[in-house]
Amino acid sequence: MRRRVSQKKNRRMRTFRLVLLFGLLLPVLFIVIVSTVGSQKFGSLHTFAFDTAVGPLLNYGRTAIAYIQGIKNDYLALVGVREENKRLWDELQECRASTYRYREAMIANVRLRNLLEFKKSSEYPMVVAQVVGKDPSPWFRTVVINRGTNDGIEERMPVVTDNGVVGQIFSVSANYAKVLLAIAPTSAVDVLIQKSRVRGILKGTGSGIYLLEYILKTVDVAEGDHVVTAGLGGLFPTGLPVGIVSRVVKKRRGMFQKIEVTPAVDFQNLEELLVIQKEKPFQE
């Protein structure tokens, strides 16, 4: 019984589909074909479909493709940008390195030119030496230079730069020498204050200043006064700049004043030095 009812239902559905096909779809198809092939005109149906469905779809499609293409282009551009970025960075590094080299060369040029001018203007024979080592200990103040007895260097020869006194040769080998810096505590140089022409002994402290000793309280010394070598003792020639008075203290007790002198030479950045070759002590 149930089977018969089901067969009946199927038959009805089939009939309905046939009616739908032949009654609706075929006429529509017919109309479309006739209107298209017949008049060859872009009919209202075309226009309707174009406006409402196809056109917007195309628009969306184009937008989607543009979007995808944009992503692809962006990605490709990104890959290119990465490569370009790397190339530009390399180029920048090279430029920086060469700028640094040029700057260094320029500074060295200025420094060496000053040294050369100083050497030319000096009446004493001089040897240019380069600092190759600095005393690593906290107690002493020496540097090692790359000139020795083979270059005519001897012990106790004065060492200077174009800025002023650096120290004296302490020990020497065939190709190297150790320079005792003027700021070393063991160092003492006969100097005079350029303005007042008063003589004193300049002692190193081991730090960045000198102490000018044995200057009487009666002597007029002011900050900014230039201190130069006196030439006494025959170690240094007369008139080499040593430093500038940076502090003057006159205590109530004692005969002498305490005078601090800032070195004319930057001892932190010693690179090229001049060793004055003297055969006999300098005359006063």
Added chain:
Amino acid sequence: MTVVVFILTGVLLVVIQTVADLVYPLELYNPDLYYLLIAFLAFRLDLFRSLLIVFPISWTLDIVSGIFLGFYPVLCFGGYFFLKIAADRLPVKTSYYHIPFVALSYVLVSLLLYLVISFFSPESLADGSWKKLAVRAVLILVLAPPFFRLFERIYSAVTERNRHHHGRLFTLKRGNRYR
């Protein structure tokens, strides 16, 4: 071979320390790397070979630094014997625990030398050495572990028999430390 390698290592450390100040003015923060090697030798090598190494290193230091010949041999040998005796007599044998003694020995030997020089030549030493000494002692304390590891690697590389003891210097052992 060990002696030659460690002499070269010591000389290299002295050169580094001497040249480093030129590149960048370290002044106060220039650690005494050679002293770390001296300490390592005291803990690790036998007396004879150690002395063969310590002498050329201290001699090199005398060349590049200071104004008193013999200053560095006294400093290096003083430090070496201090540490050697300490290492032999201390109940704890693991060298990890000996690191404070490295800084302590450096300070003590330096102070001793400072006092001797101050007595005989009072104007020879730079002012403010106390602070510098303290800073350098701290630097030695900080740098001792990595440098000891480096020296241990060098030692292991040059001696076959030490292969089994590789890394022993800094192995923190558990259990009874007084055995």
